[in-house]
Amino acid sequence: MVTVNGRRATAADVAAAAGVSRSTVSYILNGSDQQTFSPQTVARVRAVAADLAYTPHAAARALRKGQSGIVLLAVPDVPASANFAKLVAALTDAVRATNRSLATLAIRPGNRLLDSLRDISPQALLEVLPLPEEDTAAAVAASIPVISVASPIERLDEAAGALQVQHLAALGHRRLGILTVSDLQVRPFSTSRLAAARTAAADLGLPAPDVMAVAGPPDESAITAVARALRRLTKGPDPVTALCCFNDLFAAVAVAAARSIGLDVPRDISIVGIDDEPLAGLLGPTLTTIRYDYTGTGAHMRDLLRHVLDGGPAATETSSDAPQVIERESTRRLDHE
Amino acid sequence: MVTVNGRRATAADVAAAAGVSRSTVSYILNGSDQQTFSPQTVARVRAVAADLAYTPHAAARALRKGQSGIVLLAVPDVPASANFAKLVAALTDAVRATNRSLATLAIRPGNRLLDSLRDISPQALLEVLPLPEEDTAAAVAASIPVISVASPIERLDEAAGALQVQHLAALGHRRLGILTVSDLQVRPFSTSRLAAARTAAADLGLPAPDVMAVAGPPDESAITAVARALRRLTKGPDPVTALCCFNDLFAAVAVAAARSIGLDVPRDISIVGIDDEPLAGLLGPTLTTIRYDYTGTGAHMRDLLRHVLDGGPAATETSSDAPQVIERESTRRLDHE
DNA sequence: CGAGGTTACTCACACGTGTGAGTGAAACGT
């Protein structure tokens, strides 16, 4: 490899070294069908380009083509779960399938989207959770389409919430409790899951589940709050025998709460989470949970991006791959006497 | 807000609307000290710019200035922990402190760094784990400095490994076991932690800890493997009474393994993890662990970036904030008879 | 009243690409 006095090589450097014009270099390296070149020239330019380790300057290319090839995923500063990583992986592949690159940006108190849009001109902005009004406004002003992943995720959440109920019903449980959260950040997820669980219960002819909402993170105070609620719900002639939890963290909270008031899981109460966290299979008892599959989501977003950015056909409502029950120890079949 | 026939507004649009030259717009909006403008003109240009929602085109700006303002964090496709999210947050702030933006890129089978470098011309490439040789070579060829976060992280890992041993020693434990992993992906972390733990044990005059290495993920087979090793180590006249685990996941594996051979945690064996996963405080028993603090790492990376990119003074070896023991139920004081 | 300085701007170039239009030479068809 030869460097041209420290600077990175440009197309002009390649052209000079190969003894052709800069246009020739551009045409050959971009493989146009309209222009023809002799095999020798093509080979020579390719060789020189490799030799100089020529890489086109992304900014210049973006400026000329009018599109940056970058899709930005803006994520608010929310604790990242393994599930989220899976989603990012699926989105990365989806964006790559449209010949673009997905970059992820963490929106933080000191790092507003506004600041970063000065450095990055994405072709589209992806949001999982609703972004601050200010930020979406800025994107719209810069005529950057804001695409939300919310609706496919919502469908997954609905499927997951329903699946929790359906699985417990299949095990013979009729009186269910639902442990949801009131945290604003994850509100979109929790409402979808809750609503779907309620609907599923109604569809199955079950009595309306008892809902308890926890504010704040899954810590000691959450455990005592859940324990208090649980004591109430498991008393009486028709006690709750199973609990659908917002996610595995709160399922673990529920397990701890049940223990603290002398209930055995799963003998006295079955508990099912959502997310299939890596630790879920290592808890005592191991946690029955719902595992998401984002391949359908990825395919949907790919089609949507093609539609919005490349003028492709309108994205069809791809049937997203259904979440899946991972059966473990925290749920048990209820033997009706 | 007024749009100029669909297109996003350029500096020329602002200039025309304000009745000044394009240079004037550029000077005013960038606030140069060399040029002076009448207050009226400044106000008018500012107003028009706001009215047209003018945002400078990032690619054009990058092309002209010769620097993109983007620092790229390339992460291999490794399960994301909450800890990793904390690191990304710290790095995001560090990069922002140098007036640049940190974008994260997931390196995947279908999404090679090479492909994305065509779309993104970062000013620097950050790596946590060593990138594929091919990728670093490409970055170097494009004269993009590759900056590794490995060394500050290594110091944290060393501190954490030592802390595990020191904490257990302070509780009266002398015969320690170490549960490490042989997974190549996380090899840098595991070797640092292991080496530091060994050194710490030697410094404290403890017998050399017994090391068991697990291959593969923290699943059922890992539990049986650890159980087998644990049975051996806890036998005999001088049994192991405490275990330092690679992370919280493997600490949970160790707890399950101990249970499976009839050992009580922490009565028969103390177990300490690393990472302080959200679920760690919800396990039964709750997990004693080491929590990382990345503020020092962030400061160090900020100085390093300033040095490499802005020619600032050489980065000093900032004393990174020490990790911290989170004492919970899985460890107990050993009463010597 | 003219030299020199300040104020408020504008001109014009460069950054590195991609691409439609053009061009000279060779090959081809009649």
Place this chain on the structure above:
DNA sequence: ACGTTTCACTCACACGTGTGAGTAACCTCG
């Protein structure tokens, strides 16, 4: 032999910005 097509390439513009150099009008001062 001559018009026409094909081949292999080059010219020149445009994308939108930042900035050093220039410039006309106005003010200051001896």
